Amino acid sequence: MASRHMVPQQQQPRGEAIVGGNKNMQQQQKKNGAGNRRPLGDIGNNLATLKAINEKAANHRPMTRSFCAQLLANAQNAAAAENNKKLVCVNVDKKPKAAQQQQKKAVVEVKQKPEEVIEISPETEKPQVVEKKKVQQTFTSALTARSKLACGITKKPKDEIVDIDAADANNELAGVEYVEDIYSFYKEVENEGRPHNYMESQPEINDKMRAILIDWLIDVHQKFELSRETLYLTINIIDRFLSVKTVPRRELQLVGISATLVASKYEEIWPPEVNDLVCISDRAYSHQQVLSMEKTILGKLEWILTVPTHYVFLARFIKASIPDKQMENMVYYLAELGIMHYDAVMYCPSMVAASAVYAARCSLKKSPVWTETLKLHTGYSESQVKNCGVLLAFLHSKAAENKLQTVYRKYSHPERDSVSMIPPSKCLLPPSLSS
Secondary structure, eight states, X not given: OOOOOOOOOOOOOTTOOOTTOOHHHHHHHHHXXXXXXXOGGGSSOOHHXXXXXXXXXXXXXXXXXXXXXXXXXXXHHHHHHSTTSOEEEEOOOOOSSHHHHTXXXXXXXXXXXXXXXXXXXXXXXXXXXXXXXXXXXXXXXXXXXXXXXXXXXXXXXXXXXXXXXXXXXXXXXXXXXXXXXXXXXXXXXXXXXXXXXXXXXXXXXXXXXXXXXXXXXXHHHHHTTOOHHHHHHHHHHHHHHHHHSOOOGGGHHHHHHHHHHHHHHHHOSSOOOHHHHHHHTTTOSOXXXXXXXXXXXXXXXXXXXXXXXXXXXXXXXXXXXXXXXXXXXXXXXHHHHHHHSGGGGGSOHHHHHHHHHHHHHHHTTOSSSSOHHHHHHHXXXXXXXXXXXXXXXXXXXXXXXXXXXXXXXXXXXXXXXXGGGSOOOGGGSOHHHHO
């Protein structure tokens, strides 16, 4: 089969006119508008035009992509190293043009006050440090705070409760593990051994005779150098015995001597002998009478001597008041004034002890007068102990002019800081006595 010869045609360069073309073709191209086309070199491929456009775009772009990426990387590294720091985003001001809307936000780290943020200026690529403005307090919040302060609505910080047994943690005799349970038990049973109002059932005895007897017994305890535990137990035994037994006037001192003997045998290592008690009573009673009255007292009380007296509460409440020596002596002074007067019998021992601490703090101008620690360990609020505190302050104000001077002289000695010479608190006295 004969092959057909292909004659290669000569290629013409693009964009050049065909030489020797017929007129019909040229007319057709002119009709279609091909003759109005501009050369490709006139449509923006000019180097001068391209350079001008790039410079114009660069003026409106405040930072390059590489610089933004570098800032972002630095911020991320700082956030990883300081995990607790806060990150804030700083927004670059938006421009109306499309090139400025594509800018990324720079993330920076806030360090110490005053807070500093990095702001990228549109005119330069260098970061500038700008101080962050503080948030101003509104007038509404300021007025609300002042109103609450004026009305007393603001919450006052509570006093911290002091661990008064921390110093005795290694002292086995203090019984720190059981002391709270012991005093909770004392509070429950203190009314069982508490005397009731017995003066109405005693035809020959009145409250003045009782005060004379106790004033004399305090002097006896001081001469025999007996402990405070013995003194308070003696008075407890006398009041409990008079609550169940009618006693004639001539035997009242005998009851006091015998009660001292019983309490001394219970509390003291070396109690006084019966003959010593007979001698100190100017032999008004015989040896046999003292022993007979001792037997009668124990029988009427059913041999119950383990009772919470004023002293057990005084020792605990004084410790809770974090006292100095003057404070301790003042509390004991007011407590002895209280137990000497029959008006204090209507109050339970824990109430008298707490009120003595309260009145002593008022007299010595301690602030605050009643703390959260005292409220916890005494179980009483300030309003509960105030009535009995007023009674003790009244007795304090009358002690110097009272005929019974034993307690006053005892605590006027410098060894006891002369606390009886300190005037009572005026806030606890009636207006007629405080002036």
